[in-house]
Amino acid sequence: MIKRIKLRALLIGGFITLLFVVLLIRVFTLQVVKGQDWHERAVFQWTRNVTIPASRGMITDRNGDVLASDIPAYTVIVNPAVIHENGLENEIIEGLHNILGKDESELKELVNAKKDGKYRPGREVRNEGWKVDETKKAQIDDFNKELMDQLEKEKKGMETGLGLLKEQKRYYPNGTLAAHILGYTDRNGEAVAGLEAYIDDYLKGTPGEMKYESDRQGDQLPQANMVYKPAFNGKNVKLTIDDTIQYYIEDAMKETYEQYKPISMTVIAANPKTMEILGMANLPTFNPNTYWDPATDQKDFFNYAVKATYEPGSTFKIVTLAGAVQERLFNPNAFYQSGQIYVKGTHTPLHDIVRSGWGQITYLEGVKRSSNVAFVKLGSEMLGKDRLLKYINDFGFGQKTGIELPGEISKTINLPGPVEVATASYGHGVSVTPIQQLAAISAVANGGKLLKPHIIKEITDPDNGKVIKSTNTDVVRQVISPEAAKETSSYLEQVVADRAIGTGKHAYIEGYRVAGKTGTAVKYGPDLKPDYSKSVVSFIGFAPVNDPKIALIVIVDQPNDPDVGGGMVAAPIFKKIVSQALPYMGVPKSNTKKTSNGKTTVERPEAPTLTKLAVKDAKQKLLNAGVDFETIGKGASVIRQFPAAGTPMSPGQRIYLLTEETDKMTVPDLKGESLRDALDILTLLKCSVTVQGEGYVSEQLVTDKNGKRSVQLTLKPVKDDETSEDASSSSTEGGSISEDTSADDLADGKSGKEAGDN
Structure with a gap:
């Protein structure tokens, strides 16, 4: 009995001892072995x-x-x-x-x-x-x-x-204003597109944090430890764009977009002397505040200005012209046969807009009319493949510009054979981006320097206001000499200033000297044949020519009217934007001055003295002044001029230069001329005139009685004399356009629809 009691006591004692040992081991494990881990868990719960x-x-x-x-x-x-x-x-x-x-x-x-x-x-x-x-x-x-x-x-x-x-x-x-530049952040604050994404590392900042000990309700404990790490806000970014000019751009675009219902539109404006972007917009667009709206299509987010290539058509002729001027190959007074031209080794000619041409005309008139034949001769025959390709590359085509926007693309330009060299001379068979085109025209405007475009002006720290990064003018290379750039500008000015035959006449702005070039590229269908109901029309230019403040490119992809070209659709957009932007920028009109009492008066410049000058010198003088002119006769010097020297001239008025005695000259063909121009010419020829009807000259009858010539003019109103440009194919990523085609395909197109206001 006693033994049993002792045995039980021993067993119970042993069991208790074992439990105690296990408990000690457990306590040791929790407090020593895993003590730090449990401490951290506890801290986590009350922190x-x-x-x-x-x-x-x-x-x-x-x-x-x-x-x-x-x-x-x-x-x-x-x-x-x-x-x-x-x-x-x-x-x-x-x-x-x-x-x-x-x-x-x-x-x-x-x-x-x-x-x-x-x-x-x-x-x-x-x-x-x-x-x-x-x-x-x-x-x-x-x-x-x-x-x-x-x-x-x-x-x-x-x-x-x-x-x-x-x-x-x-x-x-500002809602949609500059949407494609800014991009947007999603509703979680993550950058998605545009500058928001491109410079997200500058904009997003660094979050801070605060750690403190708390009770079960989350309230901070008295005298508890607290760790505070401040937040660092994102950097502020100042852009080069001006929101007023941006508004002018978008407002002008909307008017045309509603009228012509194109697939897309793109406009970019820059200061050509610095290549600071003053405005950039695309249509269709979106509101970054409501980017998730179901009514917003994915194409609305696409920035065609840097992400799309297109075939420029005749706006690309600025490269050929500038190269020919730089190489001293361009003689504005030399004559050539317009209409059509054969490329070596081919049997199908390349054509001007008017297949029969305008006869023997000067190269300057060819530039004004945007003659494809003139530019084939300049680019293919005079410059040749190597020099033309050099100027194409030097003007920045085939390489990214490096603008601070995401998704910029570029396509290499190759000219494998004589056909490609010829067609590239007038903008066919090459793919460019709008921003490349703007950089190229700016090089002509600023004295021949290709500049890197910028859209960021400076980045500052909001905490101390210090500028941590600023953008300077970056010169990529000197493409042409300042003298060649000035001369090229004078010819491009004539494209706008010549109100009769200049394809850019709808970009003319009274009081400002404007230089520019129109373009129309006909699209090609799946069968690689031109579809004349679809085209990309454009205008590119700058102003004022004598001191450029703004360069602008306008591109309209597939307006709903197949009969319109760059001169009809794109040039008026340029005119509206620039005519608002220049006064806003404080650029006075050349025909205005302020009087002593502060009032603005309009001045009418006097016609310069040109008689007795050599025709070449008279033309150069007028080119330098940006005055439109026309030569009558084939003499070597100016015999008489109209209006006479010292006569106050109206805005856009043309000067006529007579180079032969009137009794030896035949009356030129005046069909298509305005009544004012026809009267000016006939006055210079000392002919009496009778007029029937109104509008433009449709017929003329010359009679000679007793040695006195009389001309009867019949006038008829005409439809808009706008034509559409060279039948080029186009290739626009994200927006449209089709594959390249051969020169033979180009030449097989329909007459009158294949080349345009070039």
């Missing part, structure tokens, strides 16, 4: 870690006007448990439906949300209630107050189950 968000940097225009910034935003939250406790389900559903426009069935699902059989404590109302603005917040606050008043009357709790979580969101105060 609160609060993230301090960093504000995204502002984006402004060159004058400091805000284009993108962070603003307070509020997310609507519902608490199903509280809502059901107070019986506010129907009121909440109806009220939020009216304020946010969210579907009632979706709201009902949120209000009735459960987990493990219990109503959930909190749900965000997405997407309609996610990061709403101050207006919606005020409506929610008013609605919440109404619910609280209702609860007070019913003597229920004071919580409605409806609340707002304060956050921040990206806001674009």
Whole structure:
């Protein structure tokens, strides 16, 4: 018996000892072996870690006007448990439906949300209630107050189950303005497109944090340790664009977009002396504040200015012209046979817009009329493949410009054979981007320097205002000499100044000297044949010629009228934008001056003295002055001029130079001339005139009685004398356009639709 008791005591004691040993081991394991781990878990439970968000940097225009910034935003939250406790389900559903426009069935699902059989404590109302603005917040606050008043009357709790979580969101105060430049951030604040994505590392900043010890309710404990790491806000970015010029651009584009319903439009403006981008826009466009709108198509986000290539057509002739001038191959007074030309080794000719041509004309007239034949002779016969390709590359084609925008593309330009050399001379068979074209025309405007385009002016630290990065003018290379650039500009000015035959006449701006070039590229269908109902029309130019302040390119992809060209559609857009931008930029008109009392008066410049000058010298004098002119006769010197020297000239008025005695000259063909121009010529020839009808000269009858010549003019109104340009194929990524084709295919096109206001 005693032994059993002792045995039991021994067993119990041993068991207790074993338990004690196990307990000691467990305590040792928890407090020593895993002590640090458990300590960290405990600290984690009573430590609160609060993230301090960093504000995204502002984006402004060159004058400091805000284009993108962070603003307070509020997310609507519902608490199903509280809502059901107070019986506010129907009121909440109806009220939020009216304020946010969210579907009632979706709201009902949120209000009735459960987990493990219990109503959930909190749900965000997405997407309609996610990061709403101050207006919606005020409506929610008013609605919440109404619910609280209702609860007070019913003597229920004071919580409605409806609340707002304060956050921040990206806001674009001007809506669609400069959307393709800015891009956007998604609703989580992540950069998606445009400059927002391209310079995200500068804009996004670094979030901070705050750590502190707290009780079970999350309140900070007295005298508790706290670790504070401040947030560093994103850097502010100032762009080169001017929001006023940007508005001029987008406003002018909308008018044409509504009229011609094209697939897309692109306009870029720059200061040609620095290549700072003053404005850039595409249509269709989008609103970065509501990028998720179902009505927004994916193509609306595409920035054609840097991401699309297209076949330029006759705007590309500026390269051929500049190269020929630089190499001293271009003689504006030399004659050639217009109409058609054969490329070596081919049996099908390349044509001008008028297949029969205009007869023997000067190269300057060929530039004004945008004669394909003239440019084939300049590019293929005079410059040749190697020099033409050199100027194409030197002007920046076939390589990215390096502008600070995402997605820029470029296509290499090769000229494998004589046909490709000939057609490239007038802009066929080459693919370029709008930004490349603008950089090239700016090189002509600024004295021959190809510059790298920039859209970022400077980046500053918002905390101290210091500039951490600024953009300078970057010269890529000197393409042509300043003298050659000035001469090329004078010829391009004639394209606009000649109101009779200049293809760019619709870009003429009274009081400003404008240089430019039109372009029309006919698209090709799946069968590689030209589709004359579809084309890409464009205009590129700069002003004022004597001191360029703005260069502009306008591209309209497939206007709904197949009979219009770059001169009809794109040139007027250029005119509207530039005629607004130059006065805004403080550029005075050349025919205005301020009087002593501060009033502005219009001056009419006097016709210069040109008689007795050699024809070559007279023409050069007028080219330098940007005055349109026409030579009558084939003499070597100027015998008489109209208007006479010292006569005040009207804006855009042409000067006529008579080089032969009138009794030895035949009356030139005046068909197609305006009445004013016809009268000026006949006055110079000392002919009496009778006129029938109104409009433009359609017929003329010359009679000679007793040695006195008389001319009867018959006038008829005509449709817009705009024509469309050289039948080029096009290739536009993201927007349209088709494959290259051969010169023989080009020549087989329909007469009168194959080349244009060039």
